[in-house]
Amino acid sequence: MQSLPEDYSITRSARDEIPALIAIDLAAGGLFADTGLLSEEALADHVPEDVFEHALDGNDLLVARTPKGQPVGFALTSQRGGTLYLDQISVHPDHGRKGLGRALIARVADEARTRKLRCITLSTFRNLAWNGPYYRSLGFREIPKAKMADWMLDLERVQAASLDVSQRCFMIRRVKWL
16 A cells, blocks of 8 residues: 555544545635636535535545644545446645645545445546646546547536536546455
8 A cells, every 4th residue: 555654644534524525625625726628616625514414424535634633635426337437536735745736646546446346536627737647647547539438528528617628538447356
């Protein structure tokens, strides 16, 4: 498993931490402000509370924590099309560039193995440094549009309401079995 820096940990979340997770999502979303890829409305948007609650009920929410236990990042997943889909990963910028995102993705891979799923999938901005290139460095590869599953095409249609999907792609990474 990817090692965590400075005694950080990754655990499941608790319901009373949802406001902190929303704050993390908003802070991480702020990194997109100067990219021109998100509208002002999209920048002010965050993962809804009920989505977090549903994820908690399904064990689909992992949280990165400081040595004192404070949430500073999360990975939100769901099973889609026989894969573990990474719906959202956010790390508070104050704790960025320490390997927490890599460690969260490593834990998502562990979760996929536990669920006997062979792949992790995600959608992201293709060329933004901390999106497509970052995920490629972690072993993800872009799925050509012609090979996208129906659920991906459906999700892309939903994303098109608030994002320029021509700048986005779906990616996949096989999960190594031990």
